[in-house]
Amino acid sequence: MLSQRDPAALPRVLLTLLALALLWPGLVLSELNLAVLFDAGNLGNMGQFLSSFWPPAHDPEFLQLLAQATLQTLAIATAGMSLALLLAIPLALLATRALSISALPRGGQPAWWASALRWPVKGLLIVLRSVPEIVWALLFVRAVGLGPTAGVLAIGITYGGMLGKVYGEIFESTDLRPTRALLLAGSPRLSAFAYGVLPNAAGEILSYSVYRWECAIRASVIMGFVGAGGLGQQIDLSLRMFAGAEVASMLLTFLALVLLADLLSRWLRGRLA
Template sequence: MKRASGNLLTLCLLVAAIASSFIWLQLDLSALLTADGRSQMYDYAAAFFPPDTSPAWLLKLWRGALETLAISAIGTLLAALFGAVLSLLAAGRMGAAARALCRLLLNALRSVPELVWAALMVLAAGLGPFAGTLALALHTTGVLGRLFAEALENTPSAPAQALRDAGAGRVAAFIYGTLPGVLPQWLSYTLYRWENNIRMAAVLGFVGAGGLGQMLHVTLSLFQQSKAASVIMAMLAMVLLVDALSGWVRARLG
């Protein structure tokens, strides 16, 4: 009985919070149901069809897709390399003080969203794909560094300890005793983050970080809805293809 009352109270609080949010934000959903609102939504959606499939525009889309793919791939690769190095510190391999400082750094890197990093990097490095690559690398380093560290903490220490007892150094014991146990998990994490970065790289262009996102921002700003529709379709196709490829590779690793 008490549990049912508690659930009912929680539901009432959620409903009250949602209603208060609508009132505070002054959202008027009834405007969507008026004849004028429906007509405007239909006209705007109809302007996206048919998508622009002219050869010149498709060539630009191809180049933009390759740029987006390159931004995500290089950003993820840099993040995996730096995350692997920082994970050694975050896992406590270099002492408790280094562990605390490194975890603080990783938390700071991943707590800042990619779009915020991109806006900062555009100011620091200028417009273009370099800013997008740096933004993805910084945020993903925080994510992968934490995941890699947790994988290191959970891996058995017996193989590495056996090598140390046999006279191997710390580096050799890590490479031959610890790394083989965590490498498949590290690769799986990296591929999964690459999937996410593909989607994010397509969005970072809205702040001037290059790729398909920048093309979408420009076409929408110029009210070129047919071209924007083809950009959106190219984004969807690229994300679906990379998701399928990454899922297949992760299944093989598992």
């Protein structure tokens, strides 16, 4: 008779206990206390504020202000992504091994100096994406003042590092045989990239870029809380004035923006599939 005992039960239990043991210090350090949500005073304050969300504000003067803030949010996200692409594409080409002539199969080992030259570019990409965009926004607000310029620069720098890293990995994950054949035939690197790498990587690059544009919309709203313009700045002002109806209208608008970006991403994936 076969045993009904799971031989992997003990390792799973041990791994679960280890995960809980590692999670507990994190919960302690984060000072998580869910009991405050159910405090009578806090529940009353939250209930009073949430009750003011309905009906959402819809007077003409406010809707005009909301439309302007929404367009500004879209402009910040789009301009920031454009700046990020201007940074990411050249840096990704410099950091990737896909276009490395020294790595071509000519019977020898790749030159060590070719790899060493790529490390400063990879280091720059790490620096750009390591600092959160909200921190860059705070720095640029100090430098250029309040307004959408700080948000555009913050998104451009942070997302430039993110896109550069991912683009480089996408370039290296494609079939490199056409690219290497072109390079061995004496083709310039840009031509080898355009005809060897890009056709295989275009779909994945476009899909990830649209996803990052969706993230940029959310980031532009968050950065508005530090004075970078857009919907976030208006939400911050309405929260300070306890104008729940205005906050509800802006949250619904933000939800519509994210849904629009998601639909656009799905449509593009369907066209490229």
